[in-house]
Amino acid sequence: MASLNVGNLGSLGEYLREQRRTAQLSLRQLADAAGVSNPYLSQIERGLRKPSAEVLQQVAKALRISAETLYVRAGILDEKDREELETRAVVLADPSINERQKQVLLQIYDSFRKENAAETAAEKAAQAAAEPEASSQ
Incomplete structure (x- = not known):
């Protein structure tokens, strides 16, 4: 081989x-x-x-x-995927919280990640829109 x-x-x-x-x-x-x-x-x-x-x-x-x-x-x-999986694994392995609490915590975690991703995308779009204006002046 x-x-x-x-x-x-x-x-x-x-x-x-x-x-x-x-x-x-x-x-x-x-x-x-x-x-x-x-x-x-x-x-x-x-x-x-x-x-x-x-x-x-x-x-x-x-x-x-x-x-x-x-x-x-x-x-x-990729590194971001690993970090997310490890975070989820830690939450799921925690014996001090019950299954319902684990699921709620993971839902909150997901919502924060989506919110932050949307904000990052909006910031990048705003920067991209501003760059042509700056170069045309």
Whole structure:
């Protein structure tokens, strides 16, 4: 198979290697814990293979780290998506509030995000409209 060492794959592999070493796991131990082959995991670490989201999730679980972090490193998610997912996960995992409260909190969170996105879009539109006027004077 041809090498796929492109974009974020190198940094993903380096990050995985670093996390594996921090967890004091051998390549074989991590491969066994994640349910993938040792050679396949080695190729991911060297940036030769692009793992699926499912494989990344298995590896993240074995390393006890956020799968979303690996998704961002692999280019599957952008940073803003990761932050939103992590915020939602924290709210949903909070044992001190009940399910109804969690849903209400997430609805409020969504409404604030939509409101802020609309304000940002309006500001950008106003700036774009003002630029032609300034350049024509």
